[in-house]
Amino acid sequence: MKFGTKAIHAGIEPDSATGAVMTPIYQTSTYAQSAPGVHKGYEYARTGNPTRTVLENNLAALENGKFGICFSSGLAAMDAVIRLLQPGDEVLACDDLYGGSYRLLTKVHGGFGIKSRFVGMNNLAAFESAIRPETKLIWIETPTNPMLNIVDILAICTIAKKKGILTCVDNTFASPYLQNPLDLGADIVLHSATKYIGGHSDVVHGAVVTNSELYAQKLRFIQNAVGAVPGPQDCFLILRGIKTLHIRVERACQNAAKIADFLRSHSKIKQVFYPGFIDHPGHDIAASQMRHFGGMVSFNLFTDTLDYAEKLLSNTKLFTLAESLGGVESLIGHPATMTHASIPREERLKVGLTDSLIRLSVGIEDVSDLIDDLNVAIDHLS
Ligand SMILES: *Cc1c(COP(=O)(O)O)cnc(C)c1O
Numbered sequence: 001m002k003f004g005t006k007a008i009h010a011g012i013e014p015d016s017a018t019g020a021v022m023t024p025i026y027q028t029s030t031y032a033q034s035a036p037g038v039h040k041g042y043e044y045a046r047t048g049n050p051t052r053t054v055l056e057n058n059l060a061a062l063e064n065g066k067f068g069i070c071f072s073s074g075l076a077a078m079d080a081v082i083r084l085l086q087p088g089d090e091v092l093a094c095d096d097l098y099g100g101s102y103r104l105l106t107k108v109h110g111g112f113g114i115k116s117r118f119v120g121m122n123n124l125a126a127f128e129s130a131i132r133p134e135t136k137l138i139w140i141e142t143p144t145n146p147m148l149n150i151v152d153i154l155a156i157c158t159i160a161k162k163k164g165i166l167t168c169v170d171n172t173f174a175s176p177y178l179q180n181p182l183d184l185g186a187d188i189v190l191h192s193a194t195k196y197i198g199g200h201s202d203v204v205h206g207a208v209v210t211n212s213e214l215y216a217q218k219l220r221f222i223q224n225a226v227g228a229v230p231g232p233q234d235c236f237l238i239l240r241g242i243k244t245l246h247i248r249v250e251r252a253c254q255n256a257a258k259i260a261d262f263l264r265s266h267s268k269i270k271q272v273f274y275p276g277f278i279d280h281p282g283h284d285i286a287a288s289q290m291r292h293f294g295g296m297v298s299f300n301l302f303t304d305t306l307d308y309a310e311k312l313l314s315n316t317k318l319f320t321l322a323e324s325l326g327g328v329e330s331l332i333g334h335p336a337t338m339t340h341a342s343i344p345r346e347e348r349l350k351v352g353l354t355d356s357l358i359r360l361s362v363g364i365e366d367v368s369d370l371i372d373d374l375n376v377a378i379d380h381l382s
Pocket of ligand 1: 073074075076098100101141145170172173191192193194195204205206
C-alpha cells in the first residue's frame with residue numbers, strides 16, 4: 001500500500017458495532033466485564049481505548065513500523081523513551097535540538113542521574129569518538145530546528161548499531177510522508193503529532209513507532225504506568241488530520257521552495273536556511289532520505305539587531321506570529337525568544353541561532369499571497 005492509501009485506510013475499519021465509517025470517539029474511562037477479568041480487550045482507558053488503538057495502528061503503518069504508542073504530547077512521548085534508560089546512562093543528542101527536548105533532557109532527567117551531551121552529527125568521525133561506554137541512547141533530529149541542518153540517519157544509526165546503542169529519531173519536522181527513519185536503521189521514531197500529523201493546530205499529541213517488540217512492550221508499560229495518555233477526542237482529531245497529511249505536506253513543501261527562492265533573492269535578507277538549496281551542506285543527504293525538502297524555512301535579516309527582527313515579526317499579516325509549526329496556516333516565529341528561549345544564549349550562538357533568526361512554518365495558502373505578505377513586511381523595515 002502506498003502512503004496516501006495508508007493514511008486513509010491503514011488500521012481503519014468501519015465500526016464493528018454500528019458500521020460507522022469514521023472511527024468513533026469512545027468517550028469512556030472504563031469497560032464492562034462479564035466476570036472478573038473477562039472483557040473484550042479493554043479494562044480501563046489509561047491502559048487502552050479503541051479510538052487510540054486505531055490511531056496507534058495507523059501511525060505504525062505510516063512509519064513502516066509494527067508498533068505505535070501514543071502519548072498526550074510529543075514531550076510525553078520523549079519522556080517515555082528516556083525512561084528506557086537507567087541512572088548513570090547518557091544520552092548523546094544532536095547539538096541543534098528543539099528547545100523543549102533540550103529542557104527535558106537537561107533540567108528534568110539530568111536531575112535523576114541521566115546525563116546528556118550534545119554533539120554535531122555532520123562530522124561522523126567526531127560523532128563516533130564522542131560516544132562513551134555510558135552512552136545508551138542517541139537522539140537525532142533532522143531537519144533540525146530551527147537551523148534546518150540535515151543529519152545522515154543511515155550513517156549515524158549504522159555507527160550506533162555497531163556499538164549496540166539505541167537510536168531514536170525525532171521525525172516531527174519531516175513528517176512520516178517525507179521521511180521514514182525506521183527504514184534507515186533507527187530503533188524508534190518519535191513525533192510531536194501536534195505539528196504536521198495533526199496539521200490543524202487544534203490538538204497537542206505525541207507518538208512513537210518501533211519495530212522492536214521488546215521496546216514496544218517497555219514503552220507500553222511506561223505509557224500505562226506513568227499515564228501521559230491522550231484522550232479519545234484528541235486521537236480522533238489526529239486520525240482526521242492524517243487523512244490529508246500527504247496532500248498538506250506536498251503543498252507546504254511546494255510553497256516553502258518558492259518562498260525560500262524569494263527570500264534568497266531579496267536584498268534585505270542576509271542568509272536563508274533551506275535544505276532544498278543545492279548549495280545547502282545537507283542537500284544531497286536530504287535528497288536521499290527525504291521525499292521533498294519540507295515546509296520550514298529560516299532566515300537572517302541584513303542586520304543582526306533584534307529590533308529589525310521584532311519589527312518584521314509584527315509586520316506580517318498572513319504569517320501569524322506564534323509558536324508551533326506544521327499546520328495548514330503559515331506561522332512566523334522568533335526562536336531566540338520563543339521556541340528556543342530555554343537554551344542558553346551561548347549554546348544558541350554556537351549553532352548559528354542568532355538573535356535575529358526568523359523561522360517560517362509555511363502553510364498551504366496560495367503562495368503568491370504569502371510572498372506578497374513577506375515582501376510588504378520586509379519593505380516596511382526601513
Ligand atoms: C513541538 C516539538 C516537540 C514537542 O512536542 P509537543 O507536542 O509540543 O510536546 C518535540 N520535537 C520537535 C521537533 C517539536 O517541534
